[in-house]
Amino acid sequence: MRDLAHVREIDSALRGQPTADLRDALVIDSWRRCVETYGMDPARAEAAHIVTEAELRRHREQSERLIATARSGLRSLFRQVAGQNYVLLLADAEGVCVDFFGDPRFEDELREAGLYLGSDWSEDLAGTCGVGSCLVTGEAVTIHQSDHFGLAHTPLSCTAAPIYDTQGQLTAVLDISLLRSPSPKSSQNLAMNLVRASARRVEMANLMATTRRDWVLRLSSSPEFLEVDPEAAVALDGSGRIVGLTHAAQTLLAPEDGGPLIGTPVGRHIDLSVDDLPDLMRGRPTEDRVIRLRDGRGLFGHAIAPQKPRVPGRGGPAQLPGGLSSLCGAEPVLEPLLHRAARLAATPVPLLIEGETGTGKETLARAIHVCGPPERAFHRLHCASATPGTLQAFAEARAGTLFLKGVEDLGPEAQGALLALLESRADLRPVASVRTDLARAAQEGTFRPELFFRLAGDRLRLPPLRLRHDLAWLIDRALRRSGVPDMGLSPAARAELQGREWPGNIRELESVLRVAAAVAEGRVIDLPDLPAPCFAARRESAPDEGLEAILDACGWNMAQAARRLGVNRSTVMRRVRKAGLTPPQ
Numbered sequence: 001m002r003d004l005a006h007v008r009e010i011d012s013a014l015r016g017q018p019t020a021d022l023r024d025a026l027v028i029d030s031w032r033r034c035v036e037t038y039g040m041d042p043a044r045a046e047a048a049h050i051v052t053e054a055e056l057r058r059h060r061e062q063s064e065r066l067i068a069t070a071r072s073g074l075r076s077l078f079r080q081v082a083g084q085n086y087v088l089l090l091a092d093a094e095g096v097c098v099d100f101f102g103d104p105r106f107e108d109e110l111r112e113a114g115l116y117l118g119s120d121w122s123e124d125l126a127g128t129c130g131v132g133s134c135l136v137t138g139e140a141v142t143i144h145q146s147d148h149f150g151l152a153h154t155p156l157s158c159t160a161a162p163i164y165d166t167q168g169q170l171t172a173v174l175d176i177s178l179l180r181s182p183s184p185k186s187s188q189n190l191a192m193n194l195v196r197a198s199a200r201r202v203e204m205a206n207l208m209a210t211t212r213r214d215w216v217l218r219l220s221s222s223p224e225f226l227e228v229d230p231e232a233a234v235a236l237d238g239s240g241r242i243v244g245l246t247h248a249a250q251t252l253l254a255p256e257d258g259g260p261l262i263g264t265p266v267g268r269h270i271d272l273s274v275d276d277l278p279d280l281m282r283g284r285p286t287e288d289r290v291i292r293l294r295d296g297r298g299l300f301g302h303a304i305a306p307q308k309p310r311v312p313g314r315g316g317p318a319q320l321p322g323g324l325s326s327l328c329g330a331e332p333v334l335e336p337l338l339h340r341a342a343r344l345a346a347t348p349v350p351l352l353i354e355g356e357t358g359t360g361k362e363t364l365a366r367a368i369h370v371c372g373p374p375e376r377a378f379h380r381l382h383c384a385s386a387t388p389g390t391l392q393a394f395a396e397a398r399a400g401t402l403f404l405k406g407v408e409d410l411g412p413e414a415q416g417a418l419l420a421l422l423e424s425r426a427d428l429r430p431v432a433s434v435r436t437d438l439a440r441a442a443q444e445g446t447f448r449p450e451l452f453f454r455l456a457g458d459r460l461r462l463p464p465l466r467l468r469h470d471l472a473w474l475i476d477r478a479l480r481r482s483g484v485p486d487m488g489l490s491p492a493a494r495a496e497l498q499g500r501e502w503p504g505n506i507r508e509l510e511s512v513l514r515v516a517a518a519v520a521e522g523r524v525i526d527l528p529d530l531p532a533p534c535f536a537a538r539r540e541s542a543p544d545e546g547l548e549a550i551l552d553a554c555g556w557n558m559a560q561a562a563r564r565l566g567v568n569r570s571t572v573m574r575r576v577r578k579a580g581l582t583p584p585q
C-alpha cells in the first residue's frame with residue numbers, strides 16, 4: 001500500500017501537482033531525471049548495485065590519495081556520531097563507495113542496503129539518493145526515506161556533502177546514512193551540519209597536502225576559529241596567483257561575471273598582495289589580521305608560508321624558512337644575515353636588531369618569531385612610552401617573544417624595570433630594535449651596560465636602503481603593495497628612485513610609491529608623479545659609509561651613485577680616481 005502511494009506521488013509530482021510531503025524541489029528534479037532521462041520505473045524495487053572486486057580495486061586505487069587524506073576526518077566524524085547507528089560512506093566522483101565506517105554488528109544489513117564498500121550510488125543507477133543527487137547538483141543534500149526514488153531505498157535516510165578538489169572539480173562525496181530514522185526530515189539537520197563541516201575539513205587537508213610549495217591563505221569570519229577551524233582557503237604561487245582553493249573559497253570569492261578564480265591574481269578578489277602575506281602569519285594578533293574582499297566584506301586571514309625542502313647541513317645553500325625568505329632579493333649583505341637569523345630563530349638567544357628608521361627591524365623581529373617554536377606569543381613594547389608600570393604588566397604575559405621597539409628610548413627607571421622583568425621571566429625572549437649605537441651609549445653610561453649585555457645576545461644590523469643591492473626588487477615589491485593593481489614605472493621614474501638617498505628607508509619608499517600610484521593618471525608612474533624627497537640629499541656620505549659601498553650598491557653606475565651622494569657625476573669620478581678604486585671584475 002505504501003509502495004503504491006510512493007509510485008503515485010512520483011507520478012503526480014512529475015505532472016506538476018503538489019506532493020503530500022512538500023518535497024524539496026531538488027528531490028522532484030531528481031525524480032524527473034530518473035523517469036525522463038534514465039528511463040527508470042519507480043514501481044520496480046531494484047536492490048543495491050555492488051561493483052565487482054576488480055572494479056572496486058580500480059576505484060580505490062584511483063582515489064588512493066583522497067582516501068588517505070579523508071580517513072582521519074571520517075574517523076573523527078564517526079566518533080562524533082558513535083552509538084547513533086550512523087554509517088559513513090566516502091564515494092568517488094562516479095558514485096562508488098571507496099571507504100566506509102559502520103558498526104560491524106549490522107554488517108549484513110548494511111551490505112544488503114548498499115551502505116557498504118563497493119556499492120554504486122550514481123543517480124542513473126540507484127535513482128534519487130544522497131550520493132547520486134549530491135554528485136548531480138554539486139550541493140549538500142538530505143534524501144530522507146521516501147525522497148528516495150527506488151522502493152528498495154525508502155527506509156534509508158542519507159545526508160551527503162560534496163568534496164571538491166583544489167581546482168574546483170567535484171571529486172568525492174561524504175555521506176552519512178541511517179538504516180532506520182525518525183520520520184521528520186528535520187531530524188537530519190545536525191547530520192547535515194556535521195557532514196558539511198567534515199567535507200570542508202577534508203578539502204582543507206587536501207589543499208594543505210598538495211600545495212606545500214605555495215602560500216596558503218586561510219580565511220575565517222571569526223577570529224577565534226581562524227587558526228583552528230578556518231572556513232575557506234586559497235593557495236597562491238610566488239606571484240600571488242591563485243593555484244588552488246577550497247569550495248568555500250570558490251563561493252566566497254566568486255567573481256560576479258562568473259569568471260574563473262584559478263590562475264587569477266588574488267589582488268583581483270581580495271585587497272591584498274603576495275607581499276602582505278608575511279604580515280598575516282602566526283605571531284601577529286588575530287584581530288590585526290583583517291583583510292577585505294573587493295566587495296567590502298571583512299574577514300580574518302592566516303597565511304602559511306611555503307614549506308621549502310630542507311637541505312641538510314649548515315652553511316650550505318640552505319633555503320630560508322618562509323617568513324624570512326620574503327625579506328630580500330639578491331642582497332649579499334642580507335642573505336647571510338637572514339640565514340644567521342634563521343638559525344637563531346629556534347633558540348632563546350636575545351637579539352638586538354640595529355638599523356636606521358624604516359629598514360625593517362620590526363618586520364625582521366616578527367619573521368624570526370614566526371620561524372621560532374610554535375604556540376608562543378609575540379608581545380610588542382613601544383619603548384618611548386614605556387614606564388615601569390607597563391613593563392610590570394608583562395610579568396604575567398604568555399611565554400614568547402618580547403619585542404622592544406626603539407629600546408634606546410627607554411628611560412632610566414624603565415630600564416631597571418626591564419632588567420628585573422627579564423631576570424624573573426626566562427621564558428620571555430627579548431628582541432630589541434635600535435636606531436642608534438647602543439653599545440656606545442652603554443660605554444658612555446647613558447644606557448645601563450648590564451641591560452645592554454642582557455639584550456645583545458647577538459646583533460643583527462640591517463643595511464640602509466641606499467646600500468642595498470636589491471633596491472630594484474624592493475621597488476617592484478613596493479609597487480605591488482602600492483594599493484593600485486598592475487601599476488608600472490617609467491624608466492625615468494625608476495632611475496630617479498634608484499638614485500635617491502632614502503633617509504626613511506623602506507617606509508619612505510613605500511610611501512613615495514603609494515602617493516605616486518594614487519596621483520598617476522594611467523597605469524604607469526612617471527617622473528612628475530613622484531613626490532619630492534623629504535630631505536635634500538646629503539653633500540657627503542656618512543663617515544662610516546665608504547664611497548665604494550655606495551658604488552657597489554649602484555652596480556658602479558656613476559650617475560646613480562652621484563644622485564645618492566648628492567654630488568655631480570664628475571665629482572664621483574674624481575673621488576674614485578683619488579681613492580684608487582676600480583670596478584669589480
Ligand SMILES: Nc1ncnc2c1ncn2[C@@H]1O[C@H](COP(=O)(O)OP(=O)(O)OP(=O)(O)O)[C@@H](O)[C@H]1O
Pocket residue numbers: 326327328355356357358359360361362363364405433435474477506507510
Ligand atoms: N624586507 C622588507 N621588504 C619589504 N618591505 C619591508 C621589509 N622590511 C620592512 N618592510 C616594510 O617597511 C616598513 C617599515 O618596516 P619596520 O617597521 O619593520 O621598520 P623599522 O626598522 O622597525 O622602523 P622604525 O625603526 O622606524 O620603527 C613597513 O611598512 C614594512 O612592511
